[in-house]
Amino acid sequence: MDLLLHFLLLVSVIIPTPFTTSSSSSPPYALKLGSSLSVDTKDDFLISPDRVFTAGFYSVGDNAFCFSIWFTKPLSNGHLTVVWMANRDAPVNGARSKLSLSKTGNLVLQDADQDLLIWTTRTRDLTGSAQLKLNNSGNLYLQSRDGQILWQSFGSPTDTLLPNQPLTKDAMLVSSRSRTNYSSGFYKLFFDNDNVLRLVYTGPKVTGIYWPNPELRAWDAGRSTYGSERTATIDLFGRFISSDGLFFNTSDNGDQPMRRVTMDFDGNVRVYSLDASRRIWEVTWQAIAQTCTIHGSCGENSTCSNEPTYGRKCTCLPYHKMINQTDWSYGCEPAFQQSLHGNGEDSFLYCPHFDFYGYDSKYLPNTTLNACKKECRNISNCKGFQYKYDKKQGIFLCYPKFLLLNGFSSVSFNGSFYLKVPASTVSSNTNKAIQELNLNCSGHPTTIQLERVYDRKKEKGSIKYLLLFTYVFGSLEMICIIYFFYKTRNSVTNSQGYLQAATGFERFRYADLRKASKNFSIEIGRGGGAVVYKGVLSDNRVAAIKRLKEASSNQGEAEFLAEISTLGKLNHMNLIDIWGYCAEGKHRILVYEYMENGSLADNLHSSKLDWDKRFEVAVGTAKGLAYLHEECLEWVLHCDVKPHNILLDQDCFPKVADFGLSKFLDRDGRGNLEFIKARGTRGYMAPEWFFVSQPITSKVDVYSYGVVMLEMITGRSPKGSDQSGGYEGMTIRWVREKVAVAAEGYGGKSNWIEEIVDSTVNGEYDSIRMGILIKVALQCAEENKDARPTMSQVVDMLLRGDGH
Ligand SMILES: *[C@@H]1O[C@H](CO)[C@@H](O)[C@H](O)[C@H]1NC(C)=O
Ligand SMILES: *[C@@H]1O[C@H](CO)[C@@H](O)[C@H](O)[C@H]1NC(C)=O
Ligand SMILES: *[C@@H]1O[C@H](CO)[C@@H](O)[C@H](O)[C@H]1NC(C)=O
Ligand SMILES: *[C@@H]1O[C@H](CO)[C@@H](O)[C@H](O)[C@H]1NC(C)=O
Ligand SMILES: *[C@@H]1O[C@H](CO)[C@@H](O)[C@H](O)[C@H]1NC(C)=O
Ligand SMILES: *[C@@H]1O[C@H](CO)[C@@H](O)[C@H](O)[C@H]1NC(C)=O
Numbered sequence: 078m079d080l081l082l083h084f085l086l087l088v089s090v091i092i093p094t095p096f097t098t099s100s101s102s103s104p105p106y107a108l109k110l111g112s113s114l115s116v117d118t119k120d121d122f123l124i125s126p127d128r129v130f131t132a133g134f135y136s137v138g139d140n141a142f143c144f145s146i147w148f149t150k151p152l153s154n155g156h157l158t159v160v161w162m163a164n165r166d167a168p169v170n171g172a173r174s175k176l177s178l179s180k181t182g183n184l185v186l187q188d189a190d191q192d193l194l195i196w197t198t199r200t201r202d203l204t205g206s207a208q209l210k211l212n213n214s215g216n217l218y219l220q221s222r223d224g225q226i227l228w229q230s231f232g233s234p235t236d237t238l239l240p241n242q243p244l245t246k247d248a249m250l251v252s253s254r255s256r257t258n259y260s261s262g263f264y265k266l267f268f269d270n271d272n273v274l275r276l277v278y279t280g281p282k283v284t285g286i287y288w289p290n291p292e293l294r295a296w297d298a299g300r301s302t303y304g305s306e307r308t309a310t311i312d313l314f315g316r317f318i319s320s321d322g323l324f325f326n327t328s329d330n331g332d333q334p335m336r337r338v339t340m341d342f343d344g345n346v347r348v349y350s351l352d353a354s355r356r357i358w359e360v361t362w363q364a365i366a367q368t369c370t371i372h373g374s375c376g377e378n379s380t381c382s383n384e385p386t387y388g389r390k391c392t393c394l395p396y397h398k399m400i401n402q403t404d405w406s407y408g409c410e411p412a413f414q415q416s417l418h419g420n421g422e423d424s425f426l427y428c429p430h431f432d433f434y435g436y437d438s439k440y441l442p443n444t445t446l447n448a449c450k451k452e453c454r455n456i457s458n459c460k461g462f463q464y465k466y467d468k469k470q471g472i473f474l475c476y477p478k479f480l481l482l483n484g485f486s487s488v489s490f491n492g493s494f495y496l497k498v499p500a501s502t503v504s505s506n507t508n509k510a511i512q513e514l515n516l517n518c519s520g521h522p523t524t525i526q527l528e529r530v531y532d533r534k535k536e537k538g539s540i541k542y543l544l545l546f547t548y549v550f551g552s553l554e555m556i557c558i559i560y561f562f563y564k565t566r567n568s569v570t571n572s573q574g575y576l577q578a579a580t581g582f583e584r585f586r587y588a589d590l591r592k593a594s595k596n597f598s599i600e601i602g603r604g605g606g607a608v609v610y611k612g613v614l615s616d617n618r619v620a621a622i623k624r625l626k627e628a629s630s631n632q633g634e635a636e637f638l639a640e641i642s643t644l645g646k647l648n649h650m651n652l653i654d655i656w657g658y659c660a661e662g663k664h665r666i667l668v669y670e671y672m673e674n675g676s677l678a679d680n681l682h683s684s685k686l687d688w689d690k691r692f693e694v695a696v697g698t699a700k701g702l703a704y705l706h707e708e709c710l711e712w713v714l715h716c717d718v719k720p721h722n723i724l725l726d727q728d729c730f731p732k733v734a735d736f737g738l739s740k741f742l743d744r745d746g747r748g749n750l751e752f753i754k755a756r757g758t759r760g761y762m763a764p765e766w767f768f769v770s771q772p773i774t775s776k777v778d779v780y781s782y783g784v785v786m787l788e789m790i791t792g793r794s795p796k797g798s799d800q801s802g803g804y805e806g807m808t809i810r811w812v813r814e815k816v817a818v819a820a821e822g823y824g825g826k827s828n829w830i831e832e833i834v835d836s837t838v839n840g841e842y843d844s845i846r847m848g849i850l851i852k853v854a855l856q857c858a859e860e861n862k863d864a865r866p867t868m869s870q871v872v873d874m875l876l877r878g879d880g881h
């Protein structure tokens with residue numbers, strides 16, 4: 078095979094092809110010494126032998142061109158996909174610019190002004206017959222006659238890696254500025270000094286690493302710092318392998334050469350696969366599920382929140398206004414007068430569930446709220462502080478901040494932020510232009526007189542120093558050094574508590590879990606390749622301990638963690654919280670929060686669950702699923718929505734459980750479809766499962782959701798007595814018939830609802846709301862997947878109250 082390839086390569090080098098210059102109407106396959114490609118000549122391109130890739134001048138704006146490589150065939154929307162650029166930051170003129178291969182073997186890009194050298198490979202060919210060619214793999218390379226590769230575009234990627242193109246220690250992927258501006262942006266994928274593949278934001282003002290989770294040490298994030306090799310590639314089968322131990326398969330793994338790994342302008346790294354029939358790129362992997370953890374997306378003094386319906390959203394802090402109305406990355410500025418010399422009165426606005434990552438001027442464990450406020454008042458540069466409870470140690474932690482960046486608000490974050498504002502601002506509160514949007518940090522704070530007995534000069538000096546450090550020496554190298562210095566110094570003393578509070582991810586020992594679960598004696602659930610036990614952890618937290626079956630045990634700890642780290646990133650009040658994991662020997666265990674009231678299945682006929690609560694369960698479950706479908710990738714499908722997987726806390730607040738584990742179960746060598754089939758539960762499975770030809774999409778969960786809702790309303794099991802092998806259960810058909818009869822006008826309007834709902838359930842119901850819920854549920858359980866709404870539409874319909 079190799080020999081054959083070599084032979085073919087040799088032949089193509091030796092035998093002169095008829096298309097060596099642009100004189101022919103067909104594009105050339107190679108550029109010879111002394112010839113050039115010109116921006117003026119239309120169709121002056123190099124094309125790969127299989128015609129998949131084209132190299133030439135690509136228009137990036139008005140009279141602005143970049144020498145680029147792109148996929149020849151446009152997408153369905155007419156756009157071309159550029160995979161490489163020579164001069165992204167210095168486009169050339171639309172006339173008289175050219176790329177020439179000099180007689181000496183140097184490749185040079187010149188602007189209209191011929192003296193201006195825009196880009197060059199600085200190569201020299203001693204054989205006198207080098208050629209520039211575009212490979213079928215998308216590699217543009219300059220090869221001398223003796224076969225030596227003098228230069229190749231694979232060695233200097235811009236924002237995209239193609240299959241088999243290695244990312245090495247000498248290269249990095251740099252995002253483009255925006256969707257339409259191809260010049261270098263702020264996000265980079267690179268190997269750091271410890272040989273770990275990371276994502277960094279290098280904004281105009283600050284720099285920060287945000288992937289893998291900077292709260293975790295490399296090995297806790299499933300990465301290895303051993304070995305000096307630094308290389309990462311994705312192969313033709315969609316397998317990504319990095320020398321630091323990051324492995325993953327794209328969700329469509331298999332032979333599909335049209336893939337690309339792109340550092341996107343929004344700060345996420347994604348793998349795209351081309352859907353050849355529809356000619357669109359589909360995301361088949363992404364580094365970050367919770368987009369708010371990407372730094373720099375919402376600028377200073379603003380916070381980011383995830384919204385199932387609207388995606389990522391930036392909001393100014395109270396009493397702040399947006400600096401640039403069109404671009405959130407500029408952040409927000411105070412709309413109040415800042416008292417530089419402090420007239421002594423500062424108050425604090427309470428903002429629950431807010432976090433600002435990094436830029437702490439201090440760390441104060443075991444501090445009361447008042448002491449923390451005092452501290453922040455004392456530091457002139459203090460903009461506010463993070464205050465949270467560390468359950469494990471039983472103390473409150475205080476983090477005064479000198480910069481408010483990487484703001485994040487999420488109901489699942491159990492900590493608060495206190496924003497420092499001049500008391501006069503709060504009391505007058507006249508500025509109507511202030512953007513408070515959805516924030517509710519109101520509740521007028523009390524004003525306390527500040528004691529002014531401190532050495533301001535000294536404090537100011539040290540903070541200034543810190544600021545200078547971040548601003549001026551914010552280079553990559555520095556950050557890495559500071560970061561690891563900080564980590565190794567402080568990891569034992571303080572980061573642990575913060576880390577667990579922030580990520581909710583803890584590594585448990587098997588012996589401890591065995592003890593906690595009384596030798597795995599109290600079984601509370603089973604199925605989906607796992608058994609769940611109840612246990613009490615050493616800190617008295619009650620946990621659900623889920624033991625995965627042997628299937629996954631041949632997998633290393635790092636690999637296991639890399640996979641479950643996705644679960645750790647899923648954070649939603651309607652998804653069950655994961656606290657930690659254990660991977661020892663053949664044991665693979667996940668530790669979740671324990672839900673007092675068991676599952677919806679246990680409570681279908683319980684009096685605890687009145688109609689109001691049932692409606693809440695419907696909305697909450699829909700929100701949780703909407704988050705899974707729309708904020709994460711399509712492949713974070715649940716695939717097994719059923720009453721047993723909707724858990725209820727002490728207030729019967731619903732949380733979806735058992736999601737995101739499908740990948741573990743795909744390890745026993747069976748085909749993809751096979752395994753997914755094993756995941757569903759009969760009665761709740763969408764018709765698509767039974768037709769191999771139909772794609773599995775998020776609509777399978779929508780169907781199951783509809784069935785569960787109907788079961789909750791009617792109290793009838795979906796399976797009923799229908800054993801005819803059909804997928805559509807008795808219950809759906811029964812409800813649909815009742816609704817149809819009502820629509821035809823027999824019987825009163827509220828009558829049909831009365832006939833459908835479970836008469837044994839306590840409480841009154843609002844017949845309008847119930848009607849909506851039934852209609853939405855029926856729509857979800859449509860046989861045709863395209864007729865079903867998305868989960869976020871379901872949320873909307875239930876909350877807005879229109880049933881269509
Ligand atoms: C050209 O592509 C083939 C596979 O298509 C690959 O094996 C070969 O190494 C490539 N050559 C260069 C110089 O990139
Ligand atoms: C792209 O962004 C850069 C940096 O902000 C800017 O200098 C350049 O003019 C922009 N290019 C286009 C075509 O908008
Ligand atoms: C990726 O898929 C291959 C089979 O195609 C399998 O051997 C490997 O374990 C998978 N790796 C991961 C990380 O899922
Ligand atoms: C806001 O940002 C955009 C794009 O970066 C820029 O074109 C515009 O001039 C800015 N507006 C203001 C008021 O700074
Ligand atoms: C953010 O707010 C602080 C005061 O709280 C202010 O000093 C700073 O300049 C603001 N940031 C920006 C980008 O305006
Ligand atoms: C926290 O501080 C209080 C009072 O200062 C002290 O009694 C307590 O032992 C401290 N707790 C810890 C865990 O240090």
Ligand SMILES: *[C@@H]1O[C@H](CO)[C@@H](O)[C@H](O)[C@H]1NC(C)=O
Nearest residue numbers: 465466468489490491492654
């Ligand atoms: C959140 O913190 C409060 C104390 O401030 C505590 O009572 C509560 O149990 C915590 N909730 C979670 C989910 O950690």
Ligand SMILES: *[C@@H]1O[C@H](CO)[C@@H](O)[C@H](O)[C@H]1NC(C)=O
Nearest residue numbers: 514515516517518519520521
């Ligand atoms: C905002 O806070 C005020 C006062 O604390 C309260 O009355 C109001 O209900 C809150 N609004 C929301 C949407 O939580």
Ligand SMILES: *[C@@H]1O[C@H](CO)[C@@H](O)[C@H](O)[C@H]1NC(C)=O
Nearest residue numbers: 451452455528530531532536
């Ligand atoms: C304010 O800070 C200075 C210097 O760090 C310290 O000496 C002083 O005790 C602090 N004052 C208060 C009230 O905390």
